[in-house]
Amino acid sequence: MNDYLVMAGYAAAGAGVAGLLGWPAIVLLRRRSLALSLFTVALVTALSLSASTIAVARAMLLMRHDYAVVTIVLIMGCLVSLAVAALLSRQVVVGSRALTRAARTVGSDDGFTAPAGPLSSELAALSSELAATSARLARSRERERALESSRRELIAWISHDLRTPLAGLRAMAEALEDGVADDPQRYHARMRTEVDRLTGMVDDLFELSRIQAGALTLTLSRVSVYDLVGDAIAGAYPLARERGVRLVGDRVAPAPVEVDSREITRVLGNLLINAIRSTPADGTVAVAARREQQEVVVSVTDGCGGIDEQDLARVFETGWRGGSARTPRSVPTAPSGAVQHHGDTGAGLGLAIVRGIVEAHAGRATVRNVHGGCCFEIALPAASPTAPAPA
Ligand SMILES: Nc1ncnc2c1ncn2[C@@H]1O[C@H](COP(=O)(O)OP(=O)(O)OP(=O)(O)O)[C@@H](O)[C@H]1O
Ligand SMILES: [Mg+2]
Incomplete structure (x- = not known):
């Protein structure tokens, strides 16, 4: 033992x-x-x-x-x-x-709190991965919140923008019904204008929702930027003539681009209408296009006097339309049918559509101030040189 x-x-x-x-x-x-x-x-x-x-x-x-x-x-x-x-x-x-x-703290309001004690390298790696995931979650939640609040804001603005002309239309229709309209012909013309404007706004909203939902399907084809600019200038010409603004498009290189021509014509139309509206009578709006490596850059330069530096980054935001109050361009009042003009702004959708369409083409839309005005530029993908040149 x-x-x-x-x-x-x-x-x-x-x-x-x-x-x-x-x-x-x-x-x-x-x-x-x-x-x-x-x-x-x-x-x-x-x-x-x-x-x-x-x-x-x-x-x-x-x-x-x-x-x-x-x-x-x-x-x-x-x-x-x-x-x-x-x-x-x-x-x-x-x-x-x-x-x-x-x-359990991943995604909480305070963010991920890593364990205080020592961890093995595998658990430490998992912990830092959880911290990164939690940070990503917080960022996307923040984005979602911002998107939700801008969506709510947009709905409020649009309801306001729709309500005012609708009230005007109703008042004009009632005046016509009651036979108190002194100039029925003018009432009809004004009603037609308002209906066109409302149709345009609803059309813009539809386009924007398609862009934001990623449902914009592009039918790409090889076209000359010269033709696209020509079409857009022809479309904007009546407004320019009405406003006494000169439209110049003599520096447009005939470069081929690979784009959806309907959508890009809309983009150029929006830019031209904005530029004409912002330029005083006798001013000039110039359209130019130049080839730059793999891109074709189209620019629209106006005589607006420049945009505030702090506003330059905001012009492409949905619903943004400068510091002006959200009052429609023209508000018809009854029974006289007189139209009050409240600035020269729309619903603030045009440039958001411009950026959405251009980015759907893998392009860029930018703005900068130039002498006496501002210059909006869109960069579009150039067509490959192997394809046949456009007619
Ligand atoms: N060429 C320009 N020169 C100066 N300011 C501009 C120009 N284009 C746009 N802006 C400013 O940016 C704002 C937003 O333009 P955007 O085209 O998005 O909306 P809008 O023209 O007001 O309305 P919509 O295009 O929906 O009818 C305008 O209200 C205007 O204040
Ligand atoms: Mg516009």
Whole structure:
């Protein structure tokens, strides 16, 4: 019995030395790879078994022993390895529980709160991934909030913009019904103008919703930018003549572009109408087009006197239309049918449509101030040189 106790002492001493060496290794590896920690456990197990076996074997040289000795050696070795493995498991469990608790904070208003204690490198990587995901979530939530509030704002503006001319139309219709309109012909013309304007606004809203929903399908074809500008100038000419504004389009290179011509004609039309509306009588609106590497840049320069620097970044926002109050361009009043003019702005959709269509073509729409006015530019993808030149 005494011999067994001595054997146990030898085995415990051998395994204990290996275990004591393994302990700081496990503590040092707390922040390292989990695989490395597990390997260390196995190593410590093997070392402790070997150490205890060697210790007992040396002792066996002095004394003759039976089969029970080996059993005692193994039990001692296993006890130490199990203790080390339990320690490691506890470390892993504590780390993963802390990370699980931290994961519940992903997407919370305060953002992700990383666990305070040390984590293995795998759990630390997971924790930083969760932090990045939480930050992305917060950003997209912020974008969504901004989009939602601008959508709500737009609906409020549009309802206002629609309500006022509708009230005018109703008043004019009632005046005609009651026979109190002094000039029915003028009433009819004004009603027609208002209906056209409302139709245009609804059409713009539809186009914008298609753009924002990503439902704009482009039918690309190779056309000359010269033809596109020519069509747009012809369309804007009556308004320019009415306003006494000169329309110049003599610096347009006949470069081919790969675009949806209907949509780009709409873009150019919006830019020209804005430019004509913003330019005083006797002023000039100039359209130019130049080839630049893989792009064709079309510019519309007006004589508006320039846009405030802080407003330049906002002109393409949906619904933005300068500092003016949201009052429709013309408000008919009954029963006289007199029309009050409240500035020269529309619904603020035109440039949002311009940017949406141009970006759907993988192009860019920009604005900058130039001497005496401002210059809107759209960069469109040039048609590949291998294709046949446009007629
Ligand atoms: N060429 C320009 N020169 C000066 N200011 C401009 C010009 N184009 C646009 N703006 C300013 O940017 C605002 C937004 O233009 P946008 O075309 O989006 O809307 P809008 O012309 O007011 O209305 P809509 O185009 O829907 O009829 C305008 O109200 C105007 O204040
Ligand atoms: Mg406009």
